Amino acid sequence: GILAFQLTPGGWHEDNSALWAGFFNPTFFPTLLFRTVTCMVIASLAACVVINAMPGLQREDRRRLILRCAHFMVTIVLMPVFGLWFLAMIPADSRSWVMGGSITMTMFANIAIGATLLIGGYAVIGLFMQRLYINGATATLLLALAFGATAGGEFVREGVRKPFTIRKELYSNSITAKNHDDPTAKGSVAYLRKHGSVSADPYPVRNAEKYPNDQIVLGEKVFRFQCSICHTMKGANGLEHLTGAWDEDMLRKNIAKLQQLKTFMPPFSGTPTELEALVQRILWSSEGEPDTWEPTDDPAVLASIQKWLDEAGTAPGWPKSLAKSK
Structure with a gap:
């Protein structure tokens, strides 16, 4: 909850004593759920890379294991819901950076969204619905794409907090804002x-x-x-x-x-x-x-x-x- 707290301290901001109000702040749950899905997708793609690198496995065995991993990847369809939830809960000025106020943040957000759509499309249509096989090269490429999308998202998450480290409490250069x-x-x-x-x-x-x-x-x-x-x-x-x-x-x-x-x-x-x-x-x-x-x-x-x-x-x-x- 610390990263979400920095952007939206919630009730803690009133007197700096309501610990749980700060921990379970307005962006806690959308952030938690979004990151959980992100971890599941990255772990699934990493597993696909490992499965393809394992010696002694027949192609059909690899295929069965990869299709098992695909079940975790399908959770990517929930990302838009959690992402929009997060966007709705952040302050209006922070949201404005993503919505065109800062071209850099807008660009990184769009890169993250685009990469996520590509991964999601492959996971849902290719792996889950059509039950296709994914080789090591493709799995590695998708994993790299997932890390790139995550990096873009993290850049945006850090950026929308500016000029604060803790909103309305501490500036990014550690000078008191309150x-x-x-x-x-x-x-x-x-x-x-x-x-x-x-x-x-x-x-x-x-x-x-x-x-x-x-x-x-x-x-x-x-x-x-x-x-x-x-x-x-x-x-x-x-x-x-x-x-x-x-x-x-x-x-x-x-x-x-x-x-x-x-x-x-x-x-x-x-x-x-x-x-x-x-x-x-x-x-x-x-x-x-x-x-x-x-x-x-x-x-x-x-x-x-x-x-x-x-x-x-x-x-x-x-x-x-x-x-x-x-």
Whole structure:
């Protein structure tokens, strides 16, 4: 129930004490049943591969064993029911990602659905109804297709939870989402914007001597705390690439209003000084990490950043069309 709980905490969210309400949350049963069918289908296909690899079995013996396995595979016809049930139970904003709001998630969902239909058609029509024989190569191909469909489904399941790790409780970068607008709630977005997100960070930056000034070191700390759980600077999902077309002011404004720019991102949780340090860290990296870099401390720039942060607010960036269902 933990994965379903993260997306739909259920009654646990009210006071964080109702354990069973969180465990048996709205998506618990559709998730459980969908995964059970998935496991049965994958196990059946794996068994078909093993049966074909077993020495000493006659073709007819293999056929009988494979047809036994087909009974487990037929449960795949229940997948659309459990999948639609799951889709109906997830929050509207999460559902919107799958239904076209995010082309990547929509694409992976369609790949998973298409692969499942191919496997289901072969299992139900070919194996169960026509009682055909399946050789090792075909079984291996179908098994690989099943793993691909599962991977696509898992990508979507992870994606629809954004920007949270636990919905309305914890953002994907481990910053507290609950009481986000309370500046006295330690760890909240409002608190970190007032006191700083890394002001109490006791851990030094690795290879600090390579950074040209203290501002870039601070920016690295902010990146490490707020960004590095999902992003790198130069590699996979790298900020240098994602922000490469933005100029300096655009960087400042877009990061300050991050949850409005991309609603699956958490809000920036830090002071204007920290945001400016992150901007300079990204720019320094984009310029090839030169030995010298002039720090910025223009009060007008910091005032603009503060204005943009205030305009963005501390709440998640719910799409306007879904704001009432958040």
